[in-house]
Amino acid sequence: MKLPKVGMASVVVTVVILLLILLSASEQAQNIEARSLAENAAEVRRQQQDTTIRHQTQAEYAALRDRWKEATKAQQEAIKEQVLGQMVDWSGWVHDVVELSAGQWVVWIDMDPPGDHFSTWDVEVPIPRDRRLMFRKDGPVRFRGVITNIGQGIFSDCSLEVKVAWN
Numbered sequence: 097m098k099l100p101k102v103g104m105a106s107v108v109v110t111v112v113i114l115l116l117i118l119l120s121a122s123e124q125a126q127n128i129e130a131r132s133l134a135e136n137a138a139e140v141r142r143q144q145q146d147t148t149i150r151h152q153t154q155a156e157y158a159a160l161r162d163r164w165k166e167a168t169k170a171q172q173e174a175i176k177e178q179v180l181g182q183m184v185d186w187s188g189w190v191h192d193v194v195e196l197s198a199g200q201w202v203v204w205i206d207m208d209p210p211g212d213h214f215s216t217w218d219v220e221v222p223i224p225r226d227r228r229l230m231f232r233k234d235g236p237v238r239f240r241g242v243i244t245n246i247g248q249g250i251f252s253d254c255s256l257e258v259k260v261a262w263n
Contacts, residue, residue: 157186157207157218161254164246179243184258187238190231191217201228203237210234216251221258 164175188205195201201224204217221239231237241260249255 154207156184157188161207161218164254176246179246182243183240184243185238185240186219186258187236188219190233190235190237192233193223193228193231195228199225201225203231205237205239216249218249218252218254219256219258221260223260224262227262 160175160179164172167175186207188207189210191204191206193201193203200222203221203223205219205221206212206215207218208215219239221241239258239260241258243256244259245257247255
């Protein structure tokens with residue numbers, strides 16, 4: 097088989113083009129790898145922050161629950177005065193999402209991890225109707241808001257209502 101004659105200039109141009117293509121592909125791969133590393137680092141930082149908040153939440157809620165559980169009715173009134181209006185940045189797990197009355201939806205949040213046999217919801221957060229489907233049973237949830245009520249729950253030693261500002 098006879099190959100066509102190609103000039104040296106054509107060969108050089110072809111080699112240069114191939115080298116540029118390879119260099120460009122290598123730079124793109126490095127950029128993708130750098131982005132991937134940055135995204136992974138950001139995800140690790142977010143998970144560490146969530147874990148820190150979860151540990152702080154459990155400690156703060158447990159301390160409040162224990163104070164409430166061991167208090168007399170008079171002491172509970174004093175505790176109530178202290179905590180109403182207090183801002184919290186907590187996390188827990190979704191127990192359920194229910195409609196209490198026509199159009200009034202709440203998410204019930206368990207402050208104990210899923211699988212705790214004698215646990216039920218501890219915090220009630222009113223939610224807009226359009227947000228009711230965004231929660232997953234036993235899924236983690238972080239919430240920031242103001243404590244608007246505290247009392248003895250039906251199945252909980254200390255039940256809270258937290259009002260969250262929804263965007």
